[in-house]
Amino acid sequence: MDGTLLNSTGHVSFNNIQGIKKSGIPFTLVSARAPMEMAETIEKLNLIDPQIAFNGGLIFQWVQKGLKVLRSDPLDLTDIKAIVQLVKKDFPNVSCSCYDLNNWYDEKVDRGIRYESKMTGQCPRLIDYTKLLVADNSFYKIMLITFDPNEIERLNQKLIDLKLAGISIKQSGNEYLEITSRKAQKSKGIHYIQNLEKLAIEEMAAFGDGHNDLPMLKSVGTPIVMGNALQEIKPHGKFITKTNDNDGVIFGIENYLK
Template sequence: MIKHIFSDMDGTLLQSNGKISANNIEIIKKSKIPFTLVSARSPKEMFEVIDLLALSEPQIAFNGGLIFQLQDGKVKALKEDTIVNDSVARIVELCKKEFPSVSCSFYGQDTWYIDRMDSGIEMEKRIGGQTPKMVDFVTLLKQAATKIYKIMFITMDLQKMKPLIARLKELGENVSINQSGQRYLEITSQNAEKSEGIGYIKKLENLDKEEMAAFGDGFNDVSMLKSVGVPIVMDNALEGVHNYGKYITKDNDHDGVGHGIQKYLI
């Protein structure tokens, strides 16, 4: 019996327009199975879906970098793992020197930082709904109080993704590097994996692996899929991710999560 469902958001629970369908909402609520969003998004970018699904369980942001609960509309951090500011500075410097056309930004708990507006930022602003704050990266990262949970790269030229990943790995920073979509590359603390977030909730709720299910579509979902007894992969998943699913459900524009819950979990 499944006692907890975990789901990625973009490319999985959400449609291509970044919204959750009425059908998915209805099925998730009717299932009455505790439901946790496990996303690369910031908490602020998750609020709308948390509200629409009336979720009270712990939620997982920044690919596991922040586990939190919403209490009276405010984020209560349960566990957090941030990136060392010096590492952020070196990663950003490499990108700007060697991949100047790639969009680069990063996130605090409730603030999205940019130092220029470009097509990648504009696209993410439309999808995520969060307004970025223009700052000087060098100055911000020198401040001891600055906490960075995620660095995000967006490339409109898909040919740049593989060499960007390769160069970041060569840099040797103590970080986790995950491609979450064709255009998106996200960097978090090495301790910030979706599996870490699931492990925290598994222990908190005294769950067995077989009592958990998960939905995902990207390589940043693989650790999550491997952590549960019933891993379900979206039909629209990136090439290679299907191998990690026990089941394949419909794509994200055809209520794949809702379909998977009805067909495989209840």
Template sequence: MIKHIFSDMDGTLLNQHGKVSPGNTTAIQQAGIPFTLVSARSPRQMLEAIQTLKLTAPQIGFNGGVIYQVKAGQLQVIEDAPIAFEVVKQVVDLMEAHFPDTGFSLFGLTDWQVTHMDDGIAFFQEDMPQKPTVLDPVFWEQPEPIYKITFCVLKHDVMDGIVKLLQAAKLPGVAMQKSSDIYLDITAIAAKKSRGVNYIAKREQLDLSETAAFGDGPNDIPMLKLVGMPIVMGNGLPEVKQVARYLTADNAHDGVGRGIEKFVLGE
């Protein structure tokens, strides 16, 4: 019997318009099983979906960088793995020295700060629920935890140069991952979706065989391999489908909701 469901957001729970569909909403709420979003998004970016679904279980943001709950509209951190302050400063200094015209983002628990505005930041904010603030020099005197550094760079040669620069720097304790040709994320190496799932399962004294997960992309594979019932979306990549116990409909056709009704509740 499945006692907890975990789900990726983009390409999985969210439809082609970036929303939770009425069909998914109904299925999740009627199932009555604790439901956790597991996303690279910040908690602020996840809030609309949490409120739509009226979720009360712990949630996983920044790919496992923070585990938190929303209570009375407030974020309460349960466990986190921020990037070391020294590494954040090192990235900022490297960029100022080698790519001073390129802005990039620093994500805290609720704040989105940018080194400066440029065309990449302008493009990035089109899909964001908040506007960024320019990093204040005071930040370095009273730093707050930074969970993700994101580069949105529209010029491919510039992005290639940034990747080579950061790889050569051998930044300690972090992982770098490109999600597309124009996006690069840096998180703490401990920030993994599977780590978040494992943490919540232990916290709730669940056997992993009692958990299910939905995903579509390569960064979902460790999470899918961890749970007892891995369910992959119809739009999932071939290598992700190979780890599935079940395949469901795509994200444009209520794949999560249908998977819950057919597989999670159907067993």
């Protein structure tokens, strides 16, 4: 969604909405976002098919009674505690927040949280992590935000050095590290849709712009990379479409798919 379907203000454009509806192509959002952060776009596009959140950690549908979970791969609580402890001790200026099925949590509001709130229109629930991280809660993502490119490299290496076998660390854009279960991969979400709809790889296309999109782009017959994508991502696209601020998704649908 971010950097792809959504423009730089965090919204889906009128042209993308109208074009996607008119295309008649089944459409699944595959995002690192939480379901609550995807809800507005799902509603605007009238999406009724399975949707993929938390980089594949949750596959769900919106139904009349609310969110219906189709597949769930949360993080291990021990891993979450180790990561939170590391960030608090060695990277106190990094925003560290986490998500369960329906909520976004943080201990403080800082620059990173304000930035994310502006992008998603959501506000975190402030809570002491020692009270939150207990056995009967399931969490799907830890989000770390820093605007210092050197710090994000050091943080990523420190997380790798923890040697937590159950986690997957993905960089999203220049400011985000997003940690989900190792079982949570966008490619697994794609395979779920593929098996559900009995599709051949050649019948599937995907749009992406960042590192966490690579497993997804490699899982479809027509990978399309956004014009605003990171330079190292562009070679992985069969086509390069316009930027997210220039309706690159509907341009790609109309010019490379239809």
